[in-house]
Amino acid sequence: MEYFIGIDIGSTSTKTAVLDENGKPVCLFVMPTGWSSIDTAETVRRQLLEEGIDPEKHACIATGYGRIAVPYANKTVTEITCHARGAMALFDCGDITVIDIGGQDTKIIRTENGIVRDFVMNDKCSAGTGRFLEVMANSLAVRPDELCDLAAMGGGASISSMCTVFAESEVISLIGSGEKKENIAYAVVDSIVKKVATQAGRLEGGGQLVCLTGGLCECGYIVKALSAALKRPIVTKSDARYAGAIGAALTARKGA
Numbered sequence: 001m002e003y004f005i006g007i008d009i010g011s012t013s014t015k016t017a018v019l020d021e022n023g024k025p026v027c028l029f030v031m032p033t034g035w036s037s038i039d040t041a042e043t044v045r046r047q048l049l050e051e052g053i054d055p056e057k058h059a060c061i062a063t064g065y066g067r068i069a070v071p072y073a074n075k076t077v078t079e080i081t082c083h084a085r086g087a088m089a090l091f092d093c094g095d096i097t098v099i100d101i102g103g104q105d106t107k108i109i110r111t112e113n114g115i116v117r118d119f120v121m122n123d124k125c126s127a128g129t130g131r132f133l134e135v136m137a138n139s140l141a142v143r144p145d146e147l148c149d150l151a152a153m154g155g156g157a158s159i160s161s162m163c164t165v166f167a168e169s170e171v172i173s174l175i176g177s178g179e180k181k182e183n184i185a186y187a188v189v190d191s192i193v194k195k196v197a198t199q200a201g202r203l204e205g206g207g208q209l210v211c212l213t214g215g216l217c218e219c220g221y222i223v224k225a226l227s228a229a230l231k232r233p234i235v236t237k238s239d240a241r242y243a244g245a246i247g248a249a250l251t252a253r254k255g256a
Contacts, residue, residue: 001020001021002020002021002058002059003018003019003020003026003053003058003059004018004019004020004023004058004059004060004249004250004252004253005017005018005019005048005053005055005058005059005060005061005248005249005252006018006019006060006061006062006063006082006086006244006245006246006247006248006249006250006251006252007041007044007060007061007062007063007064007067007070007073007245007248008062008063008064008079008082008242008244008245008248009033009037009040009041009062009063009064009065009066009067009069009070010033010064010065010066010102010103010104010244011033011065011066011102011103011104011105011131012032012033012102012103012104012130012131012134012215013030013031013032013033013103013215014030014031014032014033014037014040014044014064014066015028015029015030015241015242015244015245016028016029016030016044016047016048016245017086017242017245017246017248017249018048018051018053018249019246019249019250019253023089023250023253025239025242025246027048027051027053028239028242028245029047030241030242031043031044031047033065033066036069037065037066037069037070038066038069040066040069041062041066041069041070041071041072044070045072055072055073056072059074059252059253059255060072060073060074060252061073061074061075061076061077061082061248061249061251061252062075062076062077062248063076063077063078063079063081063082063244063245063247063248064079064082064244065079065104074252075251075252077248077251079107079244080107080109080116080119081116081247081251082243082244082245082247082248082251083098083100083107083109083213083243083244083247084096084098084109084111084116084247085246085247085250085251086213086242086243086244086245086246086247086248086250087100087109087211087213087240087243087247088111088114089246089247089250090211090213090237090239090240090243090246091209091211091235091237093209094111094112094113094114095111095112095113095208095209096110096111096208096209096210096211097109097110097111097200097203097208097209097210097211098110098111098211098213098243099196099200099210099211099212099213099214099226099234100212100213100214100243100244101129101130101192101196101212101213101214101215101216101222102129102130102214102215103129103130103131103215104129104130104131105121105122105129106121106122106129106195106196106199106214107119107120107121108120108121108196108199108200108202108203110203110208118203119203120199120202120203122195122199129192130144130214130215130216131164132164132167132192133147133148133188133189133192133216135164135168136167136168136171136188137188139168139171139172139175140171140175140181140184140185142181142185145219147185147188147189148185148189148216148219148220148221148222149221150181150182150185150186151182151185151186151188151189151190151221151225152220152221152224153182153186154180154181154182154183154184154185154186154187155183155186156183156186157174157179157183157184157186157187158187158190158191159171159187159188159190159191167188167191171184171187171188174187189221189222189225190225192222193222193225193226193229194229196226196229197226197229197230200230201230209235210230210232210233210234210235211234211235211236211240212226212234212235212236212240213236213240213241213243213244214240214241214243215241217236217237217238217240217241218236218238218241223236
């Protein structure tokens with residue numbers, strides 16, 4: 001059996017996808033990236049071997065923040081190309097706007113007829129990213145998924161700063177003033193949604209399908225809030241967090 005491997009080493013988590021000869025996923029797994037992408041790449045290699053797949057004997061493409069740290073990859077490809085290709089395959093659509101909320105950056109990618117036409121990424125600030133959500137969740141002593149659940153029950157509060165450090169200070173002030181936890185959680189998610197919606201608004205997408213990928217793709221409240229902010233439905237699925245890895249594996253399968 002011939003396998004095609006895609007490894008997406010992000011700033012906070014690493015996703016791996018293995019496709020069969022027909023392009024169907026046979027193995028998907030995720031792990032924390034940790035401080036060393038090199039160590040993570042070796043951990044991925046060992047896990048693949050445990051699955052009976054030797055990455056040095058099958059086509060392998062690496063992408064993401066730490067893509068150059070995968071010594072057994074045949075080639076490295078940019079995140080934009082891989083996320084777009086993976087999303088188009090997952091949602092079976094060649095005309096799509098991809099919103100990928102990653103750990104340290106957020107990417108908005110627009111494709112037409114199966115080709116990337118335009119994209120935007122957030123600036124160096126982590127506002128509007130998974131890291132931002134994690135920092136704010138820590139301030140509230142909850143997990144990121146718990147924060148999203150709380151946000152669905154809150155309202156009324158807001159965070160004005162787009163800087164993570166200053167936003168955290170605002171959260172601490174809200175806590176000190178006795179604001180309800182669910183209202184603070186609402187303010188955190190609302191600030192992320194507004195940031196992402198502003199980025200998405202820079203691309204002309206017309207009536208395209210819009211999908212959410214990345215680690216927050218299974219957060220129902222964020223999907224709902226983003227849909228409301230963009231005034232169009234956002235589609236997603238549990239495997240959407242693997243879009244980059246799947247896209248890399250598809251690239252390996254195409255031999256490109």
